[in-house]
Amino acid sequence: MNMHKLVKVLASAGIAATVVTSTQIADSNDGMNTVEAAESKSSNYKYEGDTGYGDGNFLLNDALIKTLEEDGDLAFNGHTIEASEADYEKRADTEYETTKEHDQKFTLYDGTATKVVFPIQEEMLSIDEVTEAYGDDYEIEESKKGKFETYVFKLGDQKKNTDKNIIAFKVEDSYVTQVTIGYSKSY
Template sequence: MNMHKLVKVLAPAGIAATVVTSAHVASGDDGINTVEAAESTSSNYKYQGDTGYGDGNFLLNEALIKTLEEDGDLAFNGHTIEASEDDYETRADKKSEFVEEHDQKFTLRDGTATKVVFPIQDETLSIDDVTEAYGDDFETTESKNGKYETYVYKLGDKKDDDKKNIIAFKVEDGYVTQGTIGYSKSY
């Protein structure tokens, strides 16, 4: 079950997003993905599997957004992600290690992921849907060749922008083609 189907299953079940502050998608012994949701005071989001075959709607998931905003525990395919510029700078003098899990590319420093880059299926997730979910407080950069734009969000209520978690969306022709969680010197 991909995340899109998962969200469709959760919504009719009447589980309020404010109650589901912890979500975990896992594949059981039978190969069927299941979700484990728990009521808690901390924000957690764990993603297992590929991102590029679905429609990218997991990026609109309120549990993911809340985890980024509240600096909760965020993991993709078993890699914990520390997603602020400050998290990156703390480990900047450590040797980078590049790891691929499913269709995601992780940058690890001192054993912790400071960035994950992942594909989104073409023409499935519009930037309008993203700005509706994340708001209008973003910066955009255009690629040198003008082929795409990148929308960069710094999330959370910390006063220092360097401590806010970062999520970026590469956009071509109005649709997200790639996502990045974590700091990068260039998106």
């Protein structure tokens, strides 16, 4: 099968052209370095726009989860987010400001966000879907009046818990209503 025909078959099957590119890279002499560079770029995640008007399924995206686990570059609406408790502690002695972009609220220290909070449309994303995607290694914090629970996930293979990135899901009646990415003293 010639290369043109292969591309056509892959395209008709809905398989991304990167498959072909990866095959061509592997044939070149420096294929390993190129492939590693491509893999490291895959742990970046950038989100643009509102979060609360959709169904929240972007939170189940493997690229987002991998970025949190690998401490990759994470950004929402142009704000880079440093999402571990250690990232927060490094900046806690400086003044902070809050800002809002679309429906997300950011806490910024010297221009770097240590936390973003945003809504998720009601009854669209269940906590069961979240635990299926993120696993069962989480802590549950109860609200003071018992109206909701917050599932807090610390992601990554760092030895210290304070170095792991945090994502927290506020849950009411088994559905996510709000998400926090980054450290917070209370969720």
